[in-house]
Amino acid sequence: MHGRVKVRTTEEKERIMRAEKQKKAREFKDCYLLAMKMRKAGELDDKLADITKKMLYHHPDVYTLWNVRREILLSDRLSSSEELLEKALEDELALTEACLRENPKSYCVWHQREWVIERIKEPNWKKELALCQKCLELDERNFHCWDYRRFVARKAELTPTDELNFTTNKIENNFSNYSSWHYRSKLLEQLHGNRLGDAANQQVYNNEIDLVMNATFTDPSDTSTWFYQRWLLNYWKTPPQLWCIKLHKNFITVVFHKQVSSSSLKLLFKDKQDDGCQWSWQSANGKMYSPIWFVDLGDLKPENLDNFIVEFEGKSYSTSDEKTLPDSRDVSKLEEQLSNYKELIELEPSNKWAKLTVAQLMLDLDENSNYSSIISILEELIQVDPLRSNYYKDMLSKCKVKHKLNSIISDPYGFDKDTAIDLSSLDLTTLGGCESYLTFCSKIDLQCNLLSNEVLYQLYCLQQCKSLNLSQNNLTSLKSFPILHNLENLVLYPNEITDLEASDILKKHATKKLVITGHSDEELTKNEMKK
C-alpha cells in the first residue's frame, strides 16, 4: 500500500464501497478462471487476447496474464502469418504503453515491452527513445525507465559519448538527479575502463571534477553530487596492496592492507622451477577473503627470506624490496580542490558535505601532516550531523589508530615484536580494519577506549599477543571474543563483564596459561575462576 493514505469513512459508505469492490473482484475472478480454462484448452485466440487485455489494463502486475499473452504471440496461428504477427506485436506495444501511463513502475509491463520489441522485425528505436524521454520528464528517477533507455540505447547502437552528452544535458537542467550521475559513472567506465585517474585521462578527469565542483557550489545541500564526487576523488588513491611478508619456523605469513582472496597469491622458490600454485594458503579469519594469509611449508622451510618470492595479482614481492615509491601523479588538481572546499566551509559553516570532502582530501593528500586538522573536522561533523555520529566516530578511530601505528605501517620490517603498542585513551570505537597491522605484536594496550561487544571479533588478528589490556571500555559481553592462542595476560576490568563470562573465556583458552586481571578481587580472578 505504498503512499495510500488511510481515510476514515462512515459505516454506510464503507459498506457500499466494499460491496462494489467485491463485485469487481468477482468479475475479475470469473474472467481469470475463463482465461485459464481457455489457455488450458489451447484456445489461444483473439477472444483470449481481448479478455487478458482488459484485465491487464487495470491490473498490470498479474504476471501470469502477460505469460498467456506471450503464448498467444508465439502461437502457430500468429507465427504462420508475418502480417498478423507484426500487427499483434504492435498492438502489444500499444497495450504496454497504455499500462505504463497508468502505472509507470510496473516490472511486468516494462519486461513485456522489452520482450515484444525484440520480436519486431524493424523496431522504431527513435520512438522508444522518445517514449523514455517523455517518461523521464514525468519522473526523472524512474529506474525502470532508465533501464529501458539503456536497453534501447544498446539496441539502437547509440555511442557512450552520445549518451554521456544526454546525461550532461540532464545534469545541467537539474544537478539534483542522482540517476543521471549514476549513468554518467557507467558511461565513463565504458569509455575509459577503470583508468579514469590515469595521466592519459587527466583532461576528462579534470572536467568531471570541475562539473561536480560547479554543482556542489550551486547547491551545496543536494546529496546526489557529493556521492559522485566521492567516487571521483577515490580515483586518486592507488593504495599499496601488500604490507609485509614474514618467515617464522615453518610458516610464511603475508599481510595485506585490505582483505584479499588467495586466488592470485603465489609462492615461488628462487631455486625451483614450479608455478607456485602447489601451496595451500590459509586465511587467518577462516574466510575466502582475509588480510592475513599463511602457508605451512613443513620440511621445506627455506634458510632465509631471500630464497622465495611472493606473487600477488601478477606482481612480485620480496622482503628485500625497496619501499614503494610515492605516487608521482600531479596532485595540483587535488590541492586546488582542497582550497576551494575550504572556502565553501567558510561560506557554509554548517554544510557537512563540504567538511567531509575537506577531511577526505586531507586524508588523500597527506594523512600525517594534516592529522590534527582532520581530527578537528571529524569532531565537528559529529556535532553537525548527529544522525551519523557513529560513522564519524569510527572514521576518527581509524585515523587515530593509523596515526599511532604509522611507523609500523610504513616500515613493517623495522619494528620489533616486543614493542608495546599503546592505543590507550583514544576514544576508539573500532580498530577500523587496522587490526591486521597488530598481527605480530606481543603487547597491546587498548584501555580507556569506547570499544563495544560488536567489535571484539576484530581481535582475531592478535594471535601473537601475550598481553592485552581492554580495561575501561564499553564491553558488556564476551560472546564474540576470539580464541587468542598466545594470550597470557588479559586485563578485562573494569568493564560490565560478569565473572561467569570471564570464566568462559578462560575455559575457551583451556590449554593456555591465561590470567585475567584487573578485577577488584584479584585473587578470585586468578584462582577461583581457573577452576
Next chain:
Amino acid sequence: MYLVVSIYNFCYFLFQTYIMTEHLRISGMYWGLTALDITHNLHKIDKEEVLSFIKQCQHECGGIGASILHDPHLLHTLSAIQILCYYKALDTINVEKVVEYIKNRQKDDGSFEGDKWGEIDTRFSFCAIASLALLNRLNEVNIEKAVSFIKSCMNFDGGFGSKPGSESHAGLIYCCLGTLSITGHLHIVKADELGWWLAERQLPSGGLNGRPEKLPDVCYSWWVLASLKILGRLNWINTNKMINFILYCQDAETGGFSDRPGDMVDPFHTLFGLSALSLLGYTKADLKTINPTYCMPQYIMDEMNLKPDRLDLVEKTDHLKGWAGIEED
C-alpha cells in the same frame, strides 16, 4: 496485541477469496507467517491448510506459483520454501523438481531469470541462491558465475542495481549482499563506501529512504538495516530515531504497519517494520531475533545449521594454533 489481530486477520484472508492480491499470495503468506512467528503467534495458523495450499502451487516443472492457477516464479518459489522451513516440512513439495527448476533459471553469465520468460534481476539471484541454500543444494548452480554477475551490478557508490548498469537501490543492495553473504563472498563489497551510502539513507524524521532524494518508507528500514548488519555497520545510523519512526508507522486501530505515518497498513510493511525492530534490539516488544540475510527467525537458521556470513563474524580460530606458535621458540 492489536498487531496480532491485524496479522491474524490478514492470514485469515489468505485462505478466503482475497482475489486482487492473489498474484502475490505465497509471498504474502511468507510476510504474514514470518511476522506471526517473530511475535510468537505462528501456532495460531492451521499448519495443514498452509502446507496443502503450497503443495497445490507447485507446477509440473518444479517451480512454485503465487497461487493455484498462477505460473511458477522464483519469487514465490523462495517464499514457499521459507514457509516450509518454518514447519520443517520441505518434503511437502517435490524437492528434486524444484531444484531442477531453479537450476534451469541460471544463464550463461551467472544471472538468474525470474521464470522461463527471461526477465533478469538481482532479486532473482537472491531468490535462487537463498532457496538452494535452504534446500542444502547450493552446489547445483555455478556459484562463481552467480557471484561474478552480482559483481557486475556494482556501482560507483558501492551499491548494487537490478542488472549491470542499473542504479543502486536499497532493496537490490539487500538482495546482492544476501547472495554474497550466503555464498561467502562479502569481501568483494566496498564496505566503507556502501555503508556510508546506506547510512545517508536516514532522514531527519529518523526514517530511511531507498535511494538519494526519495521519501522514507518502513520497508527500507529492513533493506537498509539488514544490509548494514551484514556489513557489520549497523551502528552507522541513529537507532533511537529509527525506532521512533517505525513506531509512528504502526496503526493504533489495527496494529499493522504502513510505509509512512498515516498511510494504509499492509502485511509487507508490517513484517519489515517488525523485523527492523527485532534487528535493532528493540526490547519493549517481545520479538524473536531475526536473521539479516534470510529475513527468517534466527532459531530456524540455528535448527537448520545455516550460518550466512557477515563482515563482523569470525567463526573459527582453531586452525590458527600451529601458526600462532611461530613465536614460541
